[in-house]
Amino acid sequence: MNFLKRLFSKQSRIPRVNIKQRFELIGRVGQGSMSKVWRARDYNTGKIVALKVLHKEKTEELEARFVGLNKPKEGEIAVQFHHPHIVKTFEHGITTDNEQFLVMEFIEGYSLSYLVEAQNEDMRTNCLKYMIQLGEAINYFHQENWIHRDICPRNIMVDNAHQLKLIDFGLVVPNTAAFLQPGNRTGTAAYMAPELIKRQKTSQKIDIFSFSVTCYEMLSKRLPWEAAETLDAVLQHINTPPENIQNLLPDLNPQVAEAIMKGLELYPQDRWQTMKAMLEPLKQAYQSSHEHLKESKAKPSATPSAKPQTATSKSTTSPPRKKKAGDQTTSQTKRSPHAEKRIKKNDAQDAPLKNDRPSPKKPKPKRKKPDENS
Numbered sequence: 001m002n003f004l005k006r007l008f009s010k011q012s013r014i015p016r017v018n019i020k021q022r023f024e025l026i027g028r029v030g031q032g033s034m035s036k037v038w039r040a041r042d043y044n045t046g047k048i049v050a051l052k053v054l055h056k057e058k059t060e061e062l063e064a065r066f067v068g069l070n071k072p073k074e075g076e077i078a079v080q081f082h083h084p085h086i087v088k089t090f091e092h093g094i095t096t097d098n099e100q101f102l103v104m105e106f107i108e109g110y111s112l113s114y115l116v117e118a119q120n121e122d123m124r125t126n127c128l129k130y131m132i133q134l135g136e137a138i139n140y141f142h143q144e145n146w147i148h149r150d151i152c153p154r155n156i157m158v159d160n161a162h163q164l165k166l167i168d169f170g171l172v173v174p175n176t177a178a179f180l181q182p183g184n185r186t187g188t189a190a191y192m193a194p195e196l197i198k199r200q201k202t203s204q205k206i207d208i209f210s211f212s213v214t215c216y217e218m219l220s221k222r223l224p225w226e227a228a229e230t231l232d233a234v235l236q237h238i239n240t241p242p243e244n245i246q247n248l249l250p251d252l253n254p255q256v257a258e259a260i261m262k263g264l265e266l267y268p269q270d271r272w273q274t275m276k277a278m279l280e281p282l283k284q285a286y287q288s289s290h291e292h293l294k295e296s297k298a299k300p301s302a303t304p305s306a307k308p309q310t311a312t313s314k315s316t317t318s319p320p321r322k323k324k325a326g327d328q329t330t331s332q333t334k335r336s337p338h339a340e341k342r343i344k345k346n347d348a349q350d351a352p353l354k355n356d357r358p359s360p361k362k363p364k365p366k367r368k369k370p371d372e373n374s
């Protein structure tokens with residue numbers, strides 16, 4: 001019976017592709033936890049492409065977690081996206097070795113993880129622009145009725161023309177009731193929304209949470225919470241309020257800071273309800289910083305050597321913020337390179353997450369549940 005099912009299944013009707021005959025494998029560009037990625041020349045078109053071949057057993061293991069739900073395959077999902085900030089997937093299929101593969105545009109550029117770590121001129125100048133581009137990509141995703149489930153710098157690239165591209169759709173699920181039920185804790189622990197960690201019902205707001213963690217890290221090079229070694233530890237730290245990013249970066253535009261902090265709310269009902277709504281203050285901040293830049297170019301400043309304003313800086317028209325107790329500078333902060341360890345296998349609670357960040361000096365107050373306020 002199973003044999004007959006397999007024989008007539010959709011997959012068995014897909015022609016197998018011999019990768020070595022079809023592509024010149026120029027060089028390996030990446031090894032994700034689930035795949036191998038090559039820079040390759042497609043002999044059919046002569047074009048340079050990114051060829052991603054999924055690890056057979058790991059992919060089967062992941063798909064088994066969604067058994068009965070008919071989760072579309074990564075390639076089936078990826079070819080549907082047409083957005084300037086989502087990598088273009090030209091084709092998907094099955095290799096003669098029975099592995100799933102995707103043929104994508106080749107992105108010449110950097111991983112966002114690298115830019116978070118480097119905090120170079122590109123990042124200082126374009127950080128808010130990249131945040132908006134990522135938000136636009138997620139907004140498109142949500143409007144097309146998907147949930148990404150794994151937004152984090154590792155799954156984002158920035159090309160040499162300074163355009164951000166979302167690249168990995170391995171954990172994407174349809175935004176339908178069956179996929180929102182409590183259960184699977186797939187994702188990357190440090191970016192996972194509390195409701196996902198607690199195995200509660202999910203929604204597209206889990207992406208808003210991960211997006212906010214990513215923005216926090218892009219700006220400050222550190223995570224909102226100390227990195228934890230296990231998901232149980234993550235579960236504990238999400239019950240304490242995150243460090244307000246405005247305290248870390250007193251010069252950050254308050255609209256940007258508030259938008260990020262609202263995206264990190266513990267309860268999904270307290271977060272931005274849509275990605276579109278969260279994008280508004282970010283775009284306003286971007287607009288005002290550009291108007292301010294134009295103005296300051298028009299009127300040469302009395303101090304020509306002053307550092308140029310970046311898009312995330314407070315406009316000089318905003319009143320200076322009073323320094324609060326506990327304010328500190330980013331130079332004291334540190335980012336964990338292990339923050340992005342992905343949890344796909346088994347039950348996440350047992351998956352170890354490394355932590356190379358200093359432990360908090362003093363315990364933070366417990367986050368209040370709404371009913372604790374009274």
Ligand SMILES: Nc1ncnc2c1ncn2[C@@H]1O[C@H](COP(=O)(O)OP(=O)(O)OP(=O)(O)O)[C@@H](O)[C@H]1O
Binds near residue numbers: 087111155
């Ligand atoms: N279109 C592309 N162009 C250039 N490089 C790419 C492209 N897609 C992926 N890569 C490179 O391959 C790496 C792995 O890709 P990807 O994240 O899609 O794989 P993965 O196995 O799903 O990874 P993980 O599960 O660890 O997130 C990326 O970090 C990037 O360096």
